[in-house]
Amino acid sequence: MSSIYKNLSDFSDINIPSAKGYRFGIVVAEWNREITESLYEGAAQTLLLHGAEQSAITRINVPGSFELTAGAEMLAAKGSYDALICLGCVIQGETRHFEFICQAVASGLTQLTVKYGKPFVFGVLTPDTMQQALDRAGGKHGNKGDEAAVTAIKMAALARQLS
Numbered sequence: 001m002s003s004i005y006k007n008l009s010d011f012s013d014i015n016i017p018s019a020k021g022y023r024f025g026i027v028v029a030e031w032n033r034e035i036t037e038s039l040y041e042g043a044a045q046t047l048l049l050h051g052a053e054q055s056a057i058t059r060i061n062v063p064g065s066f067e068l069t070a071g072a073e074m075l076a077a078k079g080s081y082d083a084l085i086c087l088g089c090v091i092q093g094e095t096r097h098f099e100f101i102c103q104a105v106a107s108g109l110t111q112l113t114v115k116y117g118k119p120f121v122f123g124v125l126t127p128d129t130m131q132q133a134l135d136r137a138g139g140k141h142g143n144k145g146d147e148a149a150v151t152a153i154k155m156a157a158l159a160r161q162l163s
């Protein structure tokens with residue numbers, strides 16, 4: 001489960017389909033911006049690396065991770081995307097805010113996936129500390145943005161294969 005057992009950017013053992021011809025939406029939370037910008041860079045670069053066109057990638061920002069679901073819904077309702085990638089970072093604090101936000105996003109994105117029949121990828125870091133976040137946003141454990149992009153490509157390809 002934990003990324004200490006897997007580098008989030010290492011896909012050398014996985015066959016990744018081409019992303020050419022697919023359209024991607026990326027929703028980025030502005031909270032913990034230092035982290036979420038790195039997640040975005042990782043996700044966008046990974047999509048491009050696997051054949052996506054720059055013009056096929058649309059980005060929007062939302063205030064915090066709690067708003068990822070609403071942002072993703074707005075984007076999905078407006079355009080025909082093959083996959084939506086939602087990027088955020090919720091750091092465990094002293095209150096239960098963390099639990100509410102994480103559960104709301106996980107459940108919201110699952111509901112959208114069912115509603116639209118296309119992937120809404122959960123690219124949200126949920127670390128205990130800022131250092132753990134940095135380690136997973138281009139640091140020693142790789143970049144969760146890369147992982148989210150690969151998931152988006154694989155699920156978009158699966159959806160097309162089954163359609």
Ligand code: DLZ
Nearest residue numbers: 029031063064065066088089090091097
């Ligand atoms: C309020 C809040 C807190 C305390 N922590 C975070 C966080 O660590 N990461 C994050 O993405 N957003 C946080 N937010 C903001 C909420 O996601 C949301 O934007 C506000 O509660 C307004 O709905």
